[in-house]
Amino acid sequence: MNALKCGLVAFTAVVLGACASTPKPSYVSPTQYQSLSCQQLQSEYNRIHDYIQNGVETPKRTGVGVGVGLGGGWGSRGGWGIGPSISVNMGQSSNTKRTELSRVLGEQEAIVQAAKFKGCPIIVRANSATAAKL
Numbered sequence: 001m002n003a004l005k006c007g008l009v010a011f012t013a014v015v016l017g018a019c020a021s022t023p024k025p026s027y028v029s030p031t032q033y034q035s036l037s038c039q040q041l042q043s044e045y046n047r048i049h050d051y052i053q054n055g056v057e058t059p060k061r062t063g064v065g066v067g068v069g070l071g072g073g074w075g076s077r078g079g080w081g082i083g084p085s086i087s088v089n090m091g092q093s094s095n096t097k098r099t100e101l102s103r104v105l106g107e108q109e110a111i112v113q114a115a116k117f118k119g120c121p122i123i124v125r126a127n128s129a130t131a132a133k134l
Contacts, residue, residue: 028109
């Protein structure tokens with residue numbers, strides 16, 4: 001019984017620890033920032049940093065889609081045919097605060113890479129509130 005309690009506590013700690021960790025940055029190509037000047041790169045970096053510090057918001061998107069088309073198949077009388085069909089899809093969106101944070105962290109890294117490529121001095125600030133705001 002004691003081993004079961006220890007196992008449950010360890011499992012809970014691992015699960016809660018995984019939820020509190022900071023998501024890894026997703027890849028964003030630095031080429032989209034190459035046309036910016038050094039000052040523009042720094043201001044864009046600061047804008048993203050402030051967005052992260054103030055709390056990342058989940059993107060507003062709907063998860064409902066409606067489609068109209070033609071469908072074919074076997075009929076109830078042994079033949080086949082083509083007829084109209086209407087499809088309504090309601091799905092789960094992968095747009096969460098963690099995916100949005102991962103995207104903007106990737107943008108920050110891309111800005112830093114573009115600044116290094118151009119030889120720009122850029123002030124990199126730590127994102128201290130990333131895990132706490134999730």
